[in-house]
Amino acid sequence: MSTEKQEREPLFSAKNRKLLTNPLSTDNPITVQVLGICSALAVTAKLKPAFVMSLSVIAVIVFANLIISLLRNGIPPRIRIIVQLVVIASLVILVDQILKAFVFDVSKQLSVFVGLIITNCIIMGRLEAFAMGNKPWPSILDGIGNGLGYAWVLIAVGFVRELFGSGTLWGYSVIPETFYNFGYENNGFMILPPMALIIVGIIIWIQRARNPELVEEN
Amino acid sequence: MKLLREFIDKQKPHFVKGGRFEKLESTFEAFETFLFVPDKVTESGAHIRDAIDMKRTMIIVVMALVPALLFGIWNVGYQHFLSNSMTPDFWPMIGFGLLKVLPIVVVSYVVGLAIEFAFAQSRGHEVNEGFLVSGMLIPLVMPPDVPLWMVAVATAFAVIIGKEVFGGTGMNILNPALTARAFLFFAYPSEMSGDRVWIAEKADAYSGATPLGHLLVLDADKMPSDWSMFLGTIPGSIGETSTLAIILGAIVLVATGIGSLKIMLSVISGGLVMGLLFNLWGANAYMDIPAYQHLIMGGFAFGTVFMATDPVSASQTNRGKIIYGFLIGFIAVLIRVFNPAYPEGMMLSILLLNVFAPLIDHYVLQSNIKKRMKRAKAVIA
Numbered sequence A: 001m002s003t004e005k006q007e008r009e010p011l012f013s014a015k016n017r018k019l020l021t022n023p024l025s026t027d028n029p030i031t032v033q034v035l036g037i038c039s040a041l042a043v044t045a046k047l048k049p050a051f052v053m054s055l056s057v058i059a060v061i062v063f064a065n066l067i068i069s070l071l072r073n074g075i076p077p078r079i080r081i082i083v084q085l086v087v088i089a090s091l092v093i094l095v096d097q098i099l100k101a102f103v104f105d106v107s108k109q110l111s112v113f114v115g116l117i118i119t120n121c122i123i124m125g126r127l128e129a130f131a132m133g134n135k136p137w138p139s140i141l142d143g144i145g146n147g148l149g150y151a152w153v154l155i156a157v158g159f160v161r162e163l164f165g166s167g168t169l170w171g172y173s174v175i176p177e178t179f180y181n182f183g184y185e186n187n188g189f190m191i192l193p194p195m196a197l198i199i200v201g202i203i204i205w206i207q208r209a210r211n212p213e214l215v216e217e218n
Numbered sequence B: 001m002k003l004l005r006e007f008i009d010k011q012k013p014h015f016v017k018g019g020r021f022e023k024l025e026s027t028f029e030a031f032e033t034f035l036f037v038p039d040k041v042t043e044s045g046a047h048i049r050d051a052i053d054m055k056r057t058m059i060i061v062v063m064a065l066v067p068a069l070l071f072g073i074w075n076v077g078y079q080h081f082l083s084n085s086m087t088p089d090f091w092p093m094i095g096f097g098l099l100k101v102l103p104i105v106v107v108s109y110v111v112g113l114a115i116e117f118a119f120a121q122s123r124g125h126e127v128n129e130g131f132l133v134s135g136m137l138i139p140l141v142m143p144p145d146v147p148l149w150m151v152a153v154a155t156a157f158a159v160i161i162g163k164e165v166f167g168g169t170g171m172n173i174l175n176p177a178l179t180a181r182a183f184l185f186f187a188y189p190s191e192m193s194g195d196r197v198w199i200a201e202k203a204d205a206y207s208g209a210t211p212l213g214h215l216l217v218l219d220a221d222k223m224p225s226d227w228s229m230f231l232g233t234i235p236g237s238i239g240e241t242s243t244l245a246i247i248l249g250a251i252v253l254v255a256t257g258i259g260s261l262k263i264m265l266s267v268i269s270g271g272l273v274m275g276l277l278f279n280l281w282g283a284n285a286y287m288d289i290p291a292y293q294h295l296i297m298g299g300f301a302f303g304t305v306f307m308a309t310d311p312v313s314a315s316q317t318n319r320g321k322i323i324y325g326f327l328i329g330f331i332a333v334l335i336r337v338f339n340p341a342y343p344e345g346m347m348l349s350i351l352l353l354n355v356f357a358p359l360i361d362h363y364v365l366q367s368n369i370k371k372r373m374k375r376a377k378a379v380i381a
Helices: A014-024 A037-042 A047-071 A077-102 A104-110 A112-119 A121-129 A136-166 A177-181 A193-210 B002-015 B022-035 B054-083 B090-123 B131-140 B148-160 B176-187 B211-216 B226-231 B243-255 B261-281 B291-296 B300-307 B318-338 B345-380
Strands: none
Touching: A014 A136, A037 A112, A037 A136, A037 A193, A047 A077, A047 A104, A047 A112, A047 A121, A047 A136, A077 A104, A077 A112, A077 A121, A104 A112, A112 A121, A121 A136, A136 A193, B002 B022, B022 B090, B054 B090, B054 B131, B054 B243, B054 B300, B090 B131, B090 B148, B131 B148, B131 B176, B131 B300, B148 B176, B176 B300, B176 B345, B226 B243, B226 B291, B243 B261, B243 B300, B261 B291, B261 B300, B261 B318, B291 B300, B291 B318, B300 B318, B300 B345, B318 B345
16 A cells, blocks of 8 residues: 555654644634534534534544545545545444434434534545545544634634523533623524624634735735 | 814824824824814815715714604603603603613713724724714614613624624625614514513503504504604604604705615605505405504614615615615515514614615616617617
8 A cells, every 4th residue: 555655754744733733723624714614603502512513523534534545546536526425424424323322412402413514515625635645644634633623613603602692601501690680681692693603704803813814815 | 163273283293193192193083073174185086076074974964863862862751651650741751761861872872982993093094983873873773771781782793793894984784773783683682672671661560562562462453543653652762763753854864965865765665565565465464554554663764764875785876776775665564564573674674685785786787787788789780
């Protein structure tokens, strides 16, 4: 297999570290490439589902990247999309079964969105753009990087939405009762999907204000 | 007056580039041009020169809002005492109304202007004067009992998300005042709908439902008379109840050429057409109410005159304005009747059409271009 011909390169060379850190900020799959928005809107009303969803996506993207990278020289180019889909779908089924077995309540909340990881463009995009042309180790790092990049946005959005929308975090109420006695109310708008879009928008706004390189020219 | 001018001129060097407070230049500029019409003119290109600038335009709109505001203040007091079955004199009513309405106005202006100044300052722009109007519109579309912190949150949301992200005054897609109201409507529905919030400190036993609220439960007999709905002696948002006061405002806007009569008339006709269609259908009591009543209930009149005509978020082309206005009226009545749980159909339909206004303009322009091209080709051939 091609991996045998690997040149001696340190595991965490500068290039490999970039694979890990770039997707967190300057090449973030959600805020810069604007992929995977559907699930970012759908599962972030509460922190817990957002967290579990993030873990699932990280698991799927890392293993899919690894498997496709190992197979990359054996896949006939004309059917590569099908092969990628089969790999992703099998992994998603595994993840779904594991969630059902160990965290059934969250699995019920996430419902169809676990299955929809198959259609998450981030995963397909990484397989097509990276794993098809790179060795297994960088592919794993790329998977972890992109997974984490997706995860932190999801968790940030979930944090804000749960805190202001339900007054809880991870299901525990954190806003003291006295606030409510003084007339504070939970913001029902936070529970609705449009607010997730607005929060993602604000994250993008802050990110671009701090890093003008990301601003597109028109 | 001259003294003031001299004082400002003396302070000016501190605020221009190189002065002690150069960071506050746009704040200074805002106050200077607020007090005196600036003497700067555009130096190049052909321009239409007019005696009024943006600040003067906005102040006229605020003046057009004054009748609705004054009536609102009185009505807040009137409804409060009526619900407690008291009939005091004129002044106690005004006093109570002021006590309720003034804080909302102050909060809306302070929060909104603070954000506007902060953004202008940090971007190095001049402070824009659009908020003079939005700051007055926001209190007028609030229920009298709304908690002040909600007004503050909604104003901040409207100014930041509704306006500043798009680049400030003149660039916004949605009407900021309606954005504030829509935000509250979805965020805190219990404070923005139902029959509890429309009368300040109402007695429990008294029904505080608005006319639209009565229709929601198909209680058409409890509806107030046409005359009181026209005068506005009914529960409702602070500035929206009195069609009469709004018409006074509309006269000011149309006479000064600031509000578009075309839009107002087409909104009204859109509402009437939809109302008449429902009359023909007549499947329930809500559909059976006379079409003209839709115009004097709820926020229809207020939205028509002050929201739909917002020059920034409305269509710009003449034909576009007619389509835009007609659809606003049409959809407002449609939402009211088909989904009475959203009584403020007017708010939702104006926001919807705000989004579509640029599209309408685009197609009006394209069709005009096509027509002229055809004519040109015919002449050549």
